[in-house]
Amino acid sequence: MQLQLSFSALLAGFVLVLSLQVLDAAPIPNPRSSVSMVTLPLKRMEQVRNVHPLILLQQHINRGNRRLARMSGRTEPSVEFLERELQKRVYAVEGSEGLERRLNGNGVSRSEENTLEKRYNRFGIPEKPKSPVGADSLAVLKKGNGTGSNAGQQKNSVAIANTPTANNSLGLDIEAQDVGYLAAVQMGTPPRDFLILMDSGSADLWVGAENCQSQNGGGCGNHNFLGPQSSTSFEASQVPFKVTYGTGQVSGTIVQDNINIAGLALDAHTFGVALVESVDFSGARTPFDGLMGLAQSTLSEQQTLTPIEALAQAGLVTDAIVSYKISRLADNKNDGEITFGGLDETKFDPKTLTTVPNVNKQGFWEANMDAVTVNGKDTGLKGRTAILDTGTTLIVAPASDAAAVHAAIPGAQSDGQGGFTLPCTTTASVALTFGGQSYSIDPRDLAFQPIDANDPQGDCVSGITSGNIGGAQEWLVGDVFLKNAYFSTDVTKNTLSLAKLV
Structure with missing residues (x-):
């Protein structure tokens, strides 16, 4: 059914959006002999969205229902069910005319469906059709502790983190109104920064592959990618993996490469590179590069250790512990x-x-x-x-x-x-x-x-x-x-x- 394309994308709702612009997340020097833990501070990102809050709420509900079903080992709700729930919400907010407009792709031809899907990924449905893709998504850039601000002319601006209060610290972003958290991790040789979503509800680490393709057609957006062209320590395999989240999915192959978390080096760590990403991850307005699952590795679709388990096994940290202090946008502290x-x-x-x-x-x-x-x-x-x-x-x-x-x-x-x-x-x-x-x-x-x-x-x-x-x-x-x-x-x-x- 052709209508399904647009609404499948709408079902994405909000995962986490971060920016590639803040790459100054180098760890504070500290003697390796005294390291028992590694701290990554969080940075805030603000983003303006012209999306009705009740439609965003339905996207959160759909995402939560899918995620909870997966976590509890139950059958996930079908795409058709989630579409119906979202359609009911659009009808309640915009009436029959608004629903018909959404179902018909705002009146554009079916050949433009791909463009619509990119527009309607995790960013939701605009209240009114009014501007080209991404044009209504200017961000506000807050620096340091929030005392300075500039009107961002890029789609996704990220706040620069406060100076960390603990050793071996990097920045972790807070996207929009406290919808998610991510940190910069170095990968490959020579090492490059990848901004990664930190997720305690999954157990796989992945970033996009150099030849990544969007499920929606085309490439995987303006992201950092990993592969043999960019990393001399990259070792590929033919072992496939696939991970499905509350919103979106990725599939690719298992690889080995060097990663560095706040100065702690895991050489030849096993993780995944995504050859195919759903629009939730590949969209041009979704600027994070990958995801780090920090649940237990018994959940891993890649059947490999999580980074914290690997750090502990290598003796780089004393215990396989991950701790979170996440901050609130309204506090304007940027101290997570x-x-x-x-x-x-x-x-x-x-x-x-x-x-x-x-x-x-x-x-x-x-x-x-x-x-x-x-x-x-x-x-x-x-x-x-x-x-x-x-x-x-x-x-x-x-x-x-x-x-x-x-x-x-x-x-x-x-x-x-x-x-x-x-x-x-x-x-x-x-x-x-x-x-x-x-x-x-x-x-x-x-x-x-x-x-x-x-x-x-x-x-x-x-x-x-x-x-x-x-x-x-x-x-x-x-x-x-x-x-x-x-x-x-x-x-x-x-x-x-x-x-x-x-």
Whole structure:
């Protein structure tokens, strides 16, 4: 069906978009003999998007449902189902005329479908057809701690990271309104910077191959690519791999090449190069070069060690631990970090640190969730578990659980399609409890985005949505929560740790 092309691309929603422009992420010199962990600080990126928040919400819901199904070992929702859900949302926002325009590709000929698909990848549907591809996507460049700003004339400008507070530090970007996090990693010989999405919900490392092709036709965008032409240490194989995410997929071959994470060199590390990328990754407006999965390698489609496991095996870090301090756009601090090999105790209150077993048998990071409270009142949601995933933007809960939480938030309402709205001015405190310690979600994270950008005091899309693809008591907990806690995973001990930020 020809209509499927446009809407398949729309289903992509938001993964993470970062820029290739900030490549000054060299590690701070530190004697190798004293290294026990490696810290990568996070940088912020802001991006303007003319997309209706309720349509973006549906893309988040679709992505979360696919991701949760994969994580819980259940059948993923079909493309047809996800299309219908997105079409219903477009109809609710733009009416029958808007839906017909989207289905008919804004009135262009079918021969232009490829252009439309690139336009409608993770960036969503523009509220109105108004400009050529990418022309409505100018970014705002914030430098350093945010005290200086310039109007970016490029599609994807990235904030320069603050000076790291720990040794061996690099930058990790925050895309748009806190939708994802990435770091610069050196690859190949001579080494070059690749900007990589850091994802605790998958377990494969890949970058685009030199001869990468988009599933949509053509090349894989203005990205950095790896192969024998650019790296003298590159060793190819004929072993294939394929990874499917909540949005998009890649396929290619397993290779070996040198990589360097904040000055720690993994020579002849095994990972993948993507020969084919879906438009979610290959699009010209998607400027990150690859993805690093930091779940356990039992999940790896490539059947190889994750970088943190390889670093620990090589003795370059003491423990196979990855720790996250992700920052919030609204704070304008640009101070997030990802730490390899330990916990950075300057980032959290040690009295609040709690460590709990990983209850997931597949290799994801999942913990028992003791309680969910709203303004200190228990919602009665017992026996739940939460998959903690830096690669998911929102919180996806079973429908009845999401309804119970919002019933306790003054002014919250269901939108009838799995999402919820609440007052942008809400002061409601939603908290999740793990290991006996409660961690509150900042109301600014709960009120994820105003429905009307011109009315920031009106109604907002809620950062908690519903999905019924996982288990009846299983939550997918993404960055809406993780911005509010220090988060650490330990492969060797098979545990997760959380602490309150300072």
